[in-house]
Amino acid sequence: MQQTLITEDIFEFLKELEKNNNKEWFTEHKPQFKTMESKVKEFYNNILHMMGDHDDIEKLKMFRIYRDVRFSKDKTPYKVHFAGSFSRRGAALRGGYYLRLKPGESFVAAGFWEPNKEDLFRIRKEFERDSSEIREVLNSPALKKIWGSLQGDELKTAPKGFDKEDPNIDLIRKKQFIFVKNFSDQEVFSPDFKNIVNDAFRAIRPYFDLMSDILTTNLNGESLLDHSSQLK
DSSP: OOOOOOOHHHHHHHHHHHHTOSHHHHHHTHHHHHHHHHHHHHHHHHHHHHHTTTOOEEEEEEOOSBOOOTTOSOOOSBOSSEEEEEEEOSTTOOOEEEEEEOTTOEEEEEEESSOOHHHHHHHHHHHHHOOHHHHHHHTOHHHHHHHOSOBOOBOSSOOTTSOTTOTTHHHHTBSOEEEEEEEOHHHHHSTTHHHHHHHHHHHTHHHHHHHHHHHTBOTTSOBOSOHHHHHO
8 A cells, every 4th residue: 555644735735725715716726636635535544554453444434625604604615624534343333533634733533522312321321320440441541641631522510310419420411522632733744643643543442442332231231232233
């Protein structure tokens, strides 16, 4: 597989696009964009290949440059970044990975962005009952060194049906369970950047393993998956 780097010219193009975010400019520079897009896609595919050593990834989804402006006050037609997500395979493997490349605002993220109401309730009930396992994972030196602390939107008080005085309310009131790691432009341009991204994704695995176990069992520890889905 061809090894591709994220180079300064890619970010220079994105900066120019931000200054000239209109259909006329983009149409004129579309051949240049397609060249940049091809390089970026190859970079993401490099990472996808590397992730096969430590996870089972079903697909890579690259997000389109075109913005959906129907319900947005911002009517500029194009995104000024590249982004893609990596989906884990099967019902037993939960969590997702994300990488965004943008001048001055590049980052990787991993975790659970928008859990459905059933998953969110299951997570909260687990943390209400016993938070020792998740706190052990979250406080792991190896994870904290790379990712820092758990992030995500949260309620100001307890969710309905939960005690606001619960000792685990700091976890229970969360609506998202994500980690984010930011990068400078120089880090992105580094020849080692794809290894840094892959190592970050590898380091999140203990968190994914525990959360997957929570989301595929009931409070008695009994599997919610049928046998066939576990074999996929």
